[in-house]
Amino acid sequence: MADIKIGAYVCKGCGLGERLDIAQLVTVAKREGKAQVAREHDFLCNGAGVAMIREDIEKEGINHVVIAACSRRAKTDAFGFDNVAISRANLREGVIWVQPDTEQTKEITQEMAADYVRMGCAEAGRMQVAVTNPAHGSNKRILVVGGGISGMTSAVEAAKAGYEVLLVEKSGVLGGWVGRLYRRMPSHEPYSDPMETGVPELAKAIESNKRIKVYLNSVISRTSGAPGQFSVDISKESGGTTTENVGAVIMASGFEPYDLNKLPELGGGKSPDVVDQAGLEALARTASGGAIKRPSDGKEVKSVAFVQCAGQRDDSGKHLAYCSGHCCNTSIKQAMYFKDANPGVDTVVIYTDLRTPGNGEDFYRSAQRKGVIFTKGKVSEVVPGTDLQVKFKDLILNEDAVAKADLVVLATGMVANSGVDIDAAGGAPNVEGQPEAAAGNGKQVSVLNLTYRQGKDLPLLKHGFNDSHFICFPYETRRTGIYSCGPVRRPMDAQQAIEDATGAALKAIQAAENAALGRAAHPRSGDLSYPAFRREGCTQCKRCTVECPFGAIDEDEQRYPQFNESRCRRCGTCMGACPVRVISFENYSVDTVGYQIKAVDVPDQFSEKPRILVLACENDAYPALDMAAMNKIQYSAFARVVPVRCLGSVNTIWINDALTAGYDGVILMGCQKGENYQCHFVKGSEMAHYRMSKIDDTLKGMSLEVERVRTCEVAITDIQRAPSIINEMAETIQKIGLSPMKF
Amino acid sequence: MSELNKAMVNKYRNDFLKEVEANVEEGDWVKMCMQCGVCSGSCPFGPYWEHPPQEIFMMIRAGKRDDVLKSESMWMCTSCYNCIVRCPRELPITHIMHGLANYAHRLGIAPKMNPTRRFAKLFWKNITKGGRVNELKLSIGLYFMDGFSNGIKKGLEMLPVGLGMVKTGRLNPFALLGGGKCKGAGDIHKMLKKAQEIENRRKGFAS
Numbered sequence A: 001m002a003d004i005k006i007g008a009y010v011c012k013g014c015g016l017g018e019r020l021d022i023a024q025l026v027t028v029a030k031r032e033g034k035a036q037v038a039r040e041h042d043f044l045c046n047g048a049g050v051a052m053i054r055e056d057i058e059k060e061g062i063n064h065v066v067i068a069a070c071s072r073r074a075k076t077d078a079f080g081f082d083n084v085a086i087s088r089a090n091l092r093e094g095v096i097w098v099q100p101d102t103e104q105t106k107e108i109t110q111e112m113a114a115d116y117v118r119m120g121c122a123e124a125g126r127m128q129v130a131v132t133n134p135a136h137g138s139n140k141r142i143l144v145v146g147g148g149i150s151g152m153t154s155a156v157e158a159a160k161a162g163y164e165v166l167l168v169e170k171s172g173v174l175g176g177w178v179g180r181l182y183r184r185m186p187s188h189e190p191y192s193d194p195m196e197t198g199v200p201e202l203a204k205a206i207e208s209n210k211r212i213k214v215y216l217n218s219v220i221s222r223t224s225g226a227p228g229q230f231s232v233d234i235s236k237e238s239g240g241t242t243t244e245n246v247g248a249v250i251m252a253s254g255f256e257p258y259d260l261n262k263l264p265e266l267g268g269g270k271s272p273d274v275v276d277q278a279g280l281e282a283l284a285r286t287a288s289g290g291a292i293k294r295p296s297d298g299k300e301v302k303s304v305a306f307v308q309c310a311g312q313r314d315d316s317g318k319h320l321a322y323c324s325g326h327c328c329n330t331s332i333k334q335a336m337y338f339k340d341a342n343p344g345v346d347t348v349v350i351y352t353d354l355r356t357p358g359n360g361e362d363f364y365r366s367a368q369r370k371g372v373i374f375t376k377g378k379v380s381e382v383v384p385g386t387d388l389q390v391k392f393k394d395l396i397l398n399e400d401a402v403a404k405a406d407l408v409v410l411a412t413g414m415v416a417n418s419g420v421d422i423d424a425a426g427g428a429p430n431v432e433g434q435p436e437a438a439a440g441n442g443k444q445v446s447v448l449n450l451t452y453r454q455g456k457d458l459p460l461l462k463h464g465f466n467d468s469h470f471i472c473f474p475y476e477t478r479r480t481g482i483y484s485c486g487p488v489r490r491p492m493d494a495q496q497a498i499e500d501a502t503g504a505a506l507k508a509i510q511a512a513e514n515a516a517l518g519r520a521a522h523p524r525s526g527d528l529s530y531p532a533f534r535r536e537g538c539t540q541c542k543r544c545t546v547e548c549p550f551g552a553i554d555e556d557e558q559r560y561p562q563f564n565e566s567r568c569r570r571c572g573t574c575m576g577a578c579p580v581r582v583i584s585f586e587n588y589s590v591d592t593v594g595y596q597i598k599a600v601d602v603p604d605q606f607s608e609k610p611r612i613l614v615l616a617c618e619n620d621a622y623p624a625l626d627m628a629a630m631n632k633i634q635y636s637a638f639a640r641v642v643p644v645r646c647l648g649s650v651n652t653i654w655i656n657d658a659l660t661a662g663y664d665g666v667i668l669m670g671c672q673k674g675e676n677y678q679c680h681f682v683k684g685s686e687m688a689h690y691r692m693s694k695i696d697d698t699l700k701g702m703s704l705e706v707e708r709v710r711t712c713e714v715a716i717t718d719i720q721r722a723p724s725i726i727n728e729m730a731e732t733i734q735k736i737g738l739s740p741m742k743f
Numbered sequence B: 001m002s003e004l005n006k007a008m009v010n011k012y013r014n015d016f017l018k019e020v021e022a023n024v025e026e027g028d029w030v031k032m033c034m035q036c037g038v039c040s041g042s043c044p045f046g047p048y049w050e051h052p053p054q055e056i057f058m059m060i061r062a063g064k065r066d067d068v069l070k071s072e073s074m075w076m077c078t079s080c081y082n083c084i085v086r087c088p089r090e091l092p093i094t095h096i097m098h099g100l101a102n103y104a105h106r107l108g109i110a111p112k113m114n115p116t117r118r119f120a121k122l123f124w125k126n127i128t129k130g131g132r133v134n135e136l137k138l139s140i141g142l143y144f145m146d147g148f149s150n151g152i153k154k155g156l157e158m159l160p161v162g163l164g165m166v167k168t169g170r171l172n173p174f175a176l177l178g179g180g181k182c183k184g185a186g187d188i189h190k191m192l193k194k195a196q197e198i199e200n201r202r203k204g205f206a207s
Helices: A022-031 A047-060 A092-096 A106-126 A149-160 A199-207 A277-287 A327-341 A360-369 A494-516 A543-547 A573-577 A590-599 A621-630 A652-660 A684-692 A695-701 A721-736 B003-012 B016-023 B027-032 B038-042 B053-061 B065-069 B082-086 B093-107 B115-130 B135-146 B148-167 B173-177 B185-203
Strands: A006-011 A037-041 A064-069 A085-090 A142-145 A165-168 A212-215 A218-224 A230-236 A241-246 A248-251 A255-257 A274-276 A303-307 A346-351 A373-383 A388-394 A399-405 A407-410 A414-416 A482-484 A553-555 A561-563 A612-617 A639-644 A665-670 A709-713
Touching: A006 A022, A006 A047, A006 A106, A022 A037, A022 A064, A022 A106, A037 A047, A064 A106, A085 A092, A085 A106, A092 A106, A092 A621, A106 A590, A106 A639, A142 A149, A142 A241, A142 A494, A149 A165, A149 A199, A149 A212, A149 A248, A149 A494, A165 A218, A199 A212, A230 A248, A248 A494, A274 A277, A277 A327, A277 A407, A303 A327, A303 A388, A303 A399, A327 A346, A327 A360, A346 A399, A360 B027, A373 B053, A388 A407, A482 A494, A543 A553, A543 A573, A573 A684, A590 A639, A590 A652, A612 A621, A612 A652, A612 A721, A621 A639, A621 A665, A621 A721, A639 A721, A652 A665, A652 A684, A652 A695, A665 A684, A665 A721, A684 A709, A709 A721, B003 B016, B003 B093, B016 B027, B016 B053, B016 B065, B016 B093, B027 B053, B027 B093, B038 B053, B038 B082, B053 B065, B053 B093, B065 B093, B082 B093, B093 B115, B115 B135, B115 B185, B135 B148, B135 B173
Parallel strands: A006 A037, A006 A064, A064 A085, A142 A165, A142 A248, A165 A212, A248 A482, A274 A407, A303 A346, A303 A407, A346 A373, A612 A639, A612 A665, A665 A709
Antiparallel strands: A218 A230, A230 A241, A255 A414, A373 A388, A388 A399, A553 A561
């Protein structure tokens, strides 16, 4: 693609022809935009318009196309041409829909449109056609780590979809915790009685499935590579290691119950007759439908107390801070074990808030019908003895009470088996003796043993669970091609884990398929571009390797960054991080945006025509502005909006360039950051805010007011707010005056 | 302690919920309460109850037999049915309240001086006598419930209303002498006796 031949096409449809001087825009594209071919069309996105562009591509050899029409988010199918670089000048949503249709404003509206055409041509001129990453792998095998209900379901579902599966289980049997249950919660109508776990049948189905290869008594001792080309070492307990290649990984390493011994005040470890929910399942399996006998003296249990939220939802910081979600239903189920065997057994569930999600409400009602007593109270102490005493505060009657029981069951909750906390270990690899997780069960053993520079396991989101976003991107971890499902992702019950596992299996298949085509995974799914860096310019500062939210960049032997393109999500955070600007994508680089900024015509200081640069995240802020336009919400005609892949990709040089070029204000619009982040690339917005927090010194150095640069969080729903932020900046500039940096 | 109460205490010992389920009208619903408190919040008399329905249900489950049965609370119910309409678990709360009151009364441990209970007794005696309510006798009985001088005072207070009713033919002063009985009042007595027998047998009360 040595010769760049730009074809610029200006649309007259959707009212553009009436509002704008299209002929002038065509001239701008030709003279200033250096477009070899510049044409106008009455209705560019219809068959004739598209055919015109196609003809130019074929006959004139146009390889860079500038569409000056609607937003880049509209008509993507019509304007999708293969093997050409496409740039879009947003004249509809970006200009005529946000400007008033009056004679007085005609001039500045036209100037706005002309700038967008210049910017489009400038971007096209610096773009290259994205071609597939040559280093992609095409392995489509799925590795499932963990043979519990989640892992087994993932394996079966992936196999059903036609993919080869490796299933690795640490213990000697498949089934995990659900396999150790006597019965599980019902998953279908009428939700009234506990049901069979179904684990033996599932295990049999796996063993007889030719597509699934099972490794028992095995762990993952090494994982390296990228989607489509992972290489894993599977080590057997008895010794011996097998190396396998896989395309994607599902981490279903499950949970451990929170350690009973950490709750001595509730009798944990003090009496054999105080058990956790797993302990009760074991007793129920022994009884197998008969009378459940207590561990201390084998006496038939005549009364049992269930203590909910034992060591959970704890705000003192000593125990688990969260709700494990399944325990209320589990205790209800376990109380039914007693009631079903002998309705005369006294069963009391002491809870502070009974949470029975989904159809658990019917299950709860069924237990009440069976005579299980539910008492709202906060348990303070369990006194061991032959007659255990459960001391609690009755929260309805507001008084201290005591319940006597032969057996006490503590609902202790789930602790994720998420491996080592790579952030707690300072992100450094191969650290011996990881520090204890604050409220976990103690020493963490790595699950995946990743050879990534960023650490051995998946980054954690909250409370030791390794999701990346519980709501927006379930299963998506921050390591591309590795998906987590089941209680390692968030606390859940078996039914939810089954649904989770199915979702993760499909995600893993998508990742492997995308990787085989050299394309990006979510959220820029299908993107063919990938980051490249100019080795000779690199100073080995390692900012890119540290700031990449997805651990895509390692270091080679010479300490240069080593991009694993298949792990990359194409957010460009590395590009924003690079102080020497050597990282770029084919169709998105420091230049593609930088030249857009420089292409804008900046009138002199006395024109009273300021220029405001808006760098808007293409995921939330840009669509918000588009939607504002659809609602005809107007904003300053002096704003020039440039979409960016993520605010994290904003290189501070752009701000510098804009200010030295005479822009009067710069606004960065990114997604919500911090704990409840909404950034599609997890850390991008946060990184941008952090970088921009240091811009004040630069501004002062240039003797500019700090108000001229603003970084804000904009949600996709902020269709009123996003334009008002632009207008506020315009007002601020009016107050403090135009930038003196104009030439 | 009445004989019946003693018998019940022995029969159920600590398990008051089972006792309520067996003996109180609609008592088997008590276990279905999920303690949301909508009943207590909906009750127009809510703030005046010592133990609103939600609490009563909790106390039953907690085995507080005496506190529940000796309470004045369920006697406060005016049968407005707000709670029944709103209960998400569809408990017939009004009926349970009346059932509890009735059961406590049968056991002889209901608060002796509770005005609702006393009026209910008066009403029952009045209506069962002739199969029809003798309103004049019922009102006078109500006035004199708290003693002779109180009765005279209340009677005089209500005199203008009474005279107005007599004038418009709404009140027959001769009803004081009796009359107004339905035909075959004796048969009604027999029916009631039989019904009582059946109930006692069913609930295991000694008749």
